[in-house]
Amino acid sequence: MNAAMLRTPLVAAVAVASFAMSGLASAQGTDIEQRLADLEARVAAAEARADAAEARAASVEDTVDASEARLDEVARQASGEEGFSFNAYARSGLLIGEDGKSTSGSPYITPAGGLGGAVGRLGNEPDTYAEAVLNYRQTYDNGAKAHYRTMIADGVSTSNDWTADESKLNVRQVYAELSDLPSFTGAFENASIWAGKRFDRDNFDIHWLDSDFIFLAGTGGGVYDVQLADSWKANFSLYGRSFTDFDVVSDVDPNANDTDSFIYTVNNYFGNVQWMINGLSAADNDTRDLGNGAVAADSGVHTMLAYHGDSFFGLGEGNFKAALLHGQGLGAEVKGLGSDGDLTEDASATRLAVYGTTYLAPRWRIAPSVFAETSKDRYDAGDEYTWAGLNVRLANELTENFEMQYEASYQHMDLDQGPAGNVAEGSYSRYTVAPTFKPQVGGFWQRPEIRLFASYSDWDDDLNDYSADDAFGEEGFTGSEWSFGVQTEVWF
Secondary structure, three states, X not given: OOHHHHHHHHHHHHHHHHHXXXXXHHHHOHHHHHHXXXXXXXXXXXXXXXXXXXXXXXXHHHHHHHHHHHHHHHHHHHOOOOEEEEEEXXXXXXXXXXXXXXXXXXXXXXXHHHHOOOOOOOOXXXXXXXXXXXXXXXXXXXXXXXXXXXXXXXXEOOOXXXXXXXXXXXXXXXXXXXXXXXXXXXXXXXXXEEEEEXXXXXXXXXXXXXXXXXXXXXXXXXXXXXXXXXOEEEEEEEEEEEEEOOOOOOOOOOOOOEEEEEEEEEEEEEOOEEEEEEEEEEXXXXXXXXXXXXXXXXXXXXXXXXXXXXXXXXXXXOEEEEEEEEEEEHHHOXXXXXXXXXXXXXXXXXXXXXXXXXXXXXXXXXXXEEEEEEEEOOOOOOOEEEEXXXXXXXXXXXXXXXXXXXXXXXXXXXXXXXXXXXXXXXXXXXXXXXXXEOOOOOOOOOOOEXXXXXXXXXXXXXXOXXXXXXXXXXXXXXXXXXXXXXXXEEEO
């Protein structure tokens, strides 16, 4: 019962008492008047106490409301929905050859690596690479949301603790994104807009090869999740990149040494199906001298048809992704869109990428992938490059904190640099065993991991000395090689 409810009976009591006492006033005189005065004083005191109780109750309600608001705020910040958050990816490892010296390694170590032909990465990474992602999210009174992100990254191959001379420290992302805007209606009701320097939100990769299916990045702006129909969403964006370190003949600036590459993107989603269409343009790029009589492309087209499966190819629980990509001209770099200015105007490339993950048994999981590409007239008229690979990652969860990981990787290459270049055909294979410790096993995406490993790699002699940019054929790296090492990988 609150103070207001108490006040009514008290007043009634005073009225009844006053009426009863009026008949006795003449007999009792001043004594009755004194009693009435005392009663009125007690009633006033009771009313004061009731008012104080009401005030205390209101104060308690305000305190509870404020506490609930603070708890909601803490919950939003803890969930990453609002406030500051930090995400990271990092790997660091040491690779030792069978002679006790450092040895070469990379998912892109083969002659096809320069063309995007990645092989398995387990026991094949001697570098240190780290990404630090700083986020700030805010929700406004009208329901609108803002997200600001800065990403800093660095990668080195030296094992030293101080790597300033080799550091490639870089701000890879800095952008703002706005969503849930009340003034957006119709097809844009659930859309978000962004501008700045970023990785596209919908890039996706084959983790075991350290290769994206598609990598769209640069500086620009766009809009996500435009609802064009009940089962059709689309993203629209414009990204800018720059080609550097070559001589460009420019009427405006004869000393110019770069040219802009623009990527115009429409990314369509129909349920699990994704259809991406890109147009590319690079002003003045066709004035470049590629040194072989070929003309550099100043435009291009690119498309990707992908499927994001929610099972293991329909055979069981798990997931899979598959994509077919094709590009012409500047679009012939089918993964890193707009990143290669050396492509000829006649360049064409087609790539297939597939991977899946599932459990074979309660403690055994498997992740196979297929990766292949063919391209023609890429850097010279008449060149032709074909490569294809199969990779399988297998893991056996032995305890809550320990598992054995295994990886087998195979790649075949048929590489022809054209009339004035080298020709090579052959295969590469690699096998790795990696005892792995982690806080908790349970799926391919649990990190951090600390791994020991032993790897055996071999390749055909015909691949040695194909290119000055790979290690094949170098002293101590000519095939049938063992390597050993330790590595950590972290993300959160």
